[in-house]
Amino acid sequence: MWSWDAFFTYLTAETLREGAVTTIWLTVITMALGLVLGLMLAVMRGTRVRPLRWFGNFYIWLFRGTPVLVQLIIIYTGLPQLGIKLSPIWCAIIGLSLNEAAYLSEVVRGGIMSVAKGQYEAARALGMSPVKVMRVVVLPQAFRIMIPPLGNSLNGMLKTTTLVSVISVEELLRRTQYAVQVDFRVLEGLVAAALYFLLMTSIWTLIQGRIESVLNKSHRAAPDQGGATDLKLESELEGVSR
């Protein structure tokens, strides 16, 4: 039997709200760290220094080739065997960031590769040093291209954080599981949690749309001047992220 009372009790429960807040900041932190690490990996894979390239390729092979759940459990329950003991939340941040970096490095690489060769040449011809070429000309353009796949990843991360419930981090799912153990209204509790996730991903979609429209102001073409090619490129890149 479905109980609306129980459902609304869960929906307004402070414990679920707190869990949702944990989910949000865990998502933001792991995405930020993952992006920084991903940028470093992308640079490593683009250099002429072979050991760096090998490391970058090895890292991505390893982290994309194994389940993130297995990685999290290794960090949480495996590493103490080697004397490395970390709190659940640190295990979650480290595990999720390291894993996400492998995916985001591909997003970054795709973004950088999407910047036309002529842009590098124009910047170099003006006398910009390699660092300036990257910082002033390439990365701002790459970032615009990276927003859709990055947004896609953040949306995914909001939900992937539920995995850390198994290493006892009290995010939204774990809090819900605790809550339903009191009166065994499992269905109501989990549907309430699902609604929270739906709300979070919906809000993110709105935020992402705002960011895109701000960054796209330089590309909003008059109808007859193309711009369609840009859209095509972005949708192609979205496929890179997962």
Place this chain on the structure above:
Amino acid sequence: MSALAMKPKAQMGQTEIVARVVDVNKSFGTLQVLKNINLEIHKGEVVLLLGPSGSGKSTLLRTLNVLETIDSGEITISDELMGQRVTAKGLRPLRESRIAEQRRRTGMVFQQFNLFPNMTALENVAAGPIHVEGKSKREATAAAKELLAMVGLPDKGSNYPIHLSGGQQQRVAIARALAMRPDIMLFDEPTSALDPEMVKEVLETLVNLRRDGMTMIVVSHEMSFARAAADRVIFMDAGEIVEEASPADFFDNPKTERACKFLGQLV
């Protein structure tokens, strides 16, 4: 070299050499694209580089600002050896950051304009002075406004490139290169990507530049421009300079068979 180091005054005109190319060779793999090129460009001179596609004219232009490196030879712009340094063991390549500094002496305009799409026209023109020379935003923007007026676009400063026509974009690109006050301007087929009705406005900009005394090398097939504004035509084929003459002599009395054949194919 010591004679060159003393810069003659501008009014000596033809005697001052802005760009000097000595015995330059370059290959892409097994294909030799530049064969023993020798060339001198004088101050205020407008030189048209002509030749069939694959003749090496664009590559030669790009070696002048070291967008392409050379296998042997020397390129000097305003008495500075480009892209190389003299060591006890001969010439060695310079570091990229040092080459970046040298490139300020040259301005380049590309066939595809290559404006920065995330910047307005004004920001494009001010980009060099701000990010390369470290000028203040205010100073660079004021100078950029003047340059945009000079290329006939005084009211387009706040437009993004996508909101400009091809001809307008190319004129912004010219202003962007001029903002670094180069000693020589390099034009790589500046009108080839333009619709016919826009070619004129860009060529007029080049003619104005010539009037102001700018030294220019232009890779182009625009005969009318060549006749009206070029001081010299250099005809290249298969990586070699085949013929060098005044535009009138070259177009009306080409001396080599290869030039005749090439001109016969032009419309």
